[in-house]
Amino acid sequence: MTPDAVVISGMAWSTPLGDGLGEVWARLCAGAGGIASVPSPHRLRNDLAATVPHPPYGDVEPRKRQVDLAARTLVAAFRDAGLVPGDQRVRLVCGTSFGAQLDGPETDGWAAEAAEAAGHPDDPVSVVTACSAGSDSLLVAASLIRGGAARVCVAGGADVLTEAKRLGHSALGTMSPTRLRAFDRAHDGMILGEGAAFLVLESARDARARGARVHAVLRxxxxxxxxxxxxxxxxxxxxxxxxxxxxxxxxxxxxxxxxxxxxxxxxxxxxxxxxxxxxxxxxxxxxxxxxxxxxxxxxxxxxxxxxxxxxxxxxxxxxxxxxxxxxxxxxxxxxxxxxxxxxxxxxxxxxxxxxxxxxxxxxxxxxxxxxxxxxxxx
The missing domain is CATH 3.40.47.10 (Thiolase/Chalcone synthase)
Incomplete structure (x- = not known):
């Protein structure tokens, strides 16, 4: 590992199966799933979806759910890396698709609200590239570090289930009328979910200097x-x-x-x-x-x-x-x-x-x- 390699020194996620890295992975490997019937007042192609337990779907309006979900996961990522959210060396890079935008008024400020709720002092870089937004946030963060524009980045994505998304994918025909069967001959569409994940990126040199654990290298x-x-x-x-x-x-x-x-x-x-x-x-x-x-x-x-x-x-x-x-x-x-x-x-x-x-x-x-x-x- 070269000193200027970009490493992952922290990770956190919030999923329909929980928040713990090891706990969720063990449940996934045991064949557990978080997809269940989610009642809707609308006529959908399928009422199945995967929702995070907190805040419960339908109890809080979508934008607040997205902000809360992102903030909670950001704090957990900082903690896993041994950093504090108020660290001014850190740049945030936050991705989403439509977020809660289809179900409410202006939502472009969700990432800044999530940063403030997490205790971070600066506005994040926002990435919106549809379903690749979470990955592109990591690509952007790695570029910022390699280019010398940032020392440490916390990058990832957050997105929530909304009624407009369920109606949209029903109308598009992308939602499965049965269940999600990836790479199977009987595949007939996807099932919507929600969640968040953020990873902490920094140079190997900086991670070593502060004694941080390295999960992986983003080669x-x-x-x-x-x-x-x-x-x-x-x-x-x-x-x-x-x-x-x-x-x-x-x-x-x-x-x-x-x-x-x-x-x-x-x-x-x-x-x-x-x-x-x-x-x-x-x-x-x-x-x-x-x-x-x-x-x-x-x-x-x-x-x-x-x-x-x-x-x-x-x-x-x-x-x-x-x-x-x-x-x-x-x-x-x-x-x-x-x-x-x-x-x-x-x-x-x-x-x-x-x-x-x-x-x-x-x-x-x-x-x-x-x-x-x-x-x-x-």
Whole structure:
């Protein structure tokens, strides 16, 4: 690890299965899920969703829920890194999709409100790149640190379930009428979720100087945009392949060294087909190839938070040496020969992993994490 490497010195998440890193990961690997019936006054394609326990869905208006959720998770990330929220060296980078905007008036200030509620003195950098916003927040934070514009960044995303989002995805046909089955022949859409995750980024030199624990190194972050449409990805997958290959090239890591891929894995027909074909193109010749997993079948699709949640999941997969099952997978898509975890999950052996997000508007972002030897699963 070079002194100027960007490392992850703190992590926190708030999910439908709870907030504890180890606790939630253990529950996921045991096959637990947070998707349940969530009553709605509206006619929806499906009333299933995954909500965080606090504040309860429907008890507080969406914007306040988003601010509270983000602030709580920010404080936990600072704590995990051994920092205090009032530290003026820290820049915040906060991502979301629409947040609560579709269900209320002006919401652009949610990130500043969350920072203030967490006790941080400065306004955050805000990132809004649809479902890749959480991942892009980490990309932006790494760039700020490498460029000397920040010493420490706390970056990630937060997003909440709202009635407008449920109606919107019902109308779009992206919501499954049954359940989320990523990479399965019976896949027919996604199930909405909500949550938040933030990671603390700093140089290895600074982390070592203050005696911080290092969860992982963010070796590279890369993106590509296909601009094929407002919602549907480019069916060719060229942009997804470009994002993954750029990330590998920037890190100087061969595909054979990737142990695990946290896929976007929404369960929507076109997204799954494009992502599966893209991963097959990049990793199909690797031996044995990475284990490809996803968490949305258990946690739902948390939109602008999902990239940050799945970044945490990638690091945990490497440090814990296992991944959870792909919920609902019984018959993998034809042509996808990469290893997919079955009902019992799968073991992971290796130091390097990718987290891949595919957002509306063609925002495709790939993050490459590597865990140091002392953090690697035995």
């Amino acid at each position: 590279a972050a890369a993106s590509a945009n296909d601009a094929a449409g407002l919602t549907a990805p480019d069916p060719s997958g060229r942009s997804v392949v470009a994002a993954v290959r750029r990330c590998l090239d920037h890190a100087g890591v061969a595909p054979e060294r990737i142990a695990v891929v946290s896929a976007h894995a929404t369960g929507t027909t076109l997204n799954d087909q494009v992502e599966a074909a893209s991963l097959q193109e990049v990793f199909g010749g690797a031996n044995p190839g990475p284990v490809v997993f996803g968490t949305k079948g258990a946690l739902g699709h948390s939109l602008g938070a999902t990239g940050a949640i799945e970044a945490v999941a990638t690091v945990l997969a490497l440090t814990q040496g296992r991944v959870p099952p792909l919920a609902g997978l019984t018959a993998p898509l034809p042509g996808l020969s990469l290893r997919l975890p079955g009902a019992g999950g799968a073991r992971v052996t290796g130091a390097s992993g990718l987290s891949l997000t595919l957002g509306f508007g063609g925002f495709n972002t790939c993050l490459l994490f590597e865990v140091p030897g002392e953090r690697r699963a035995a």
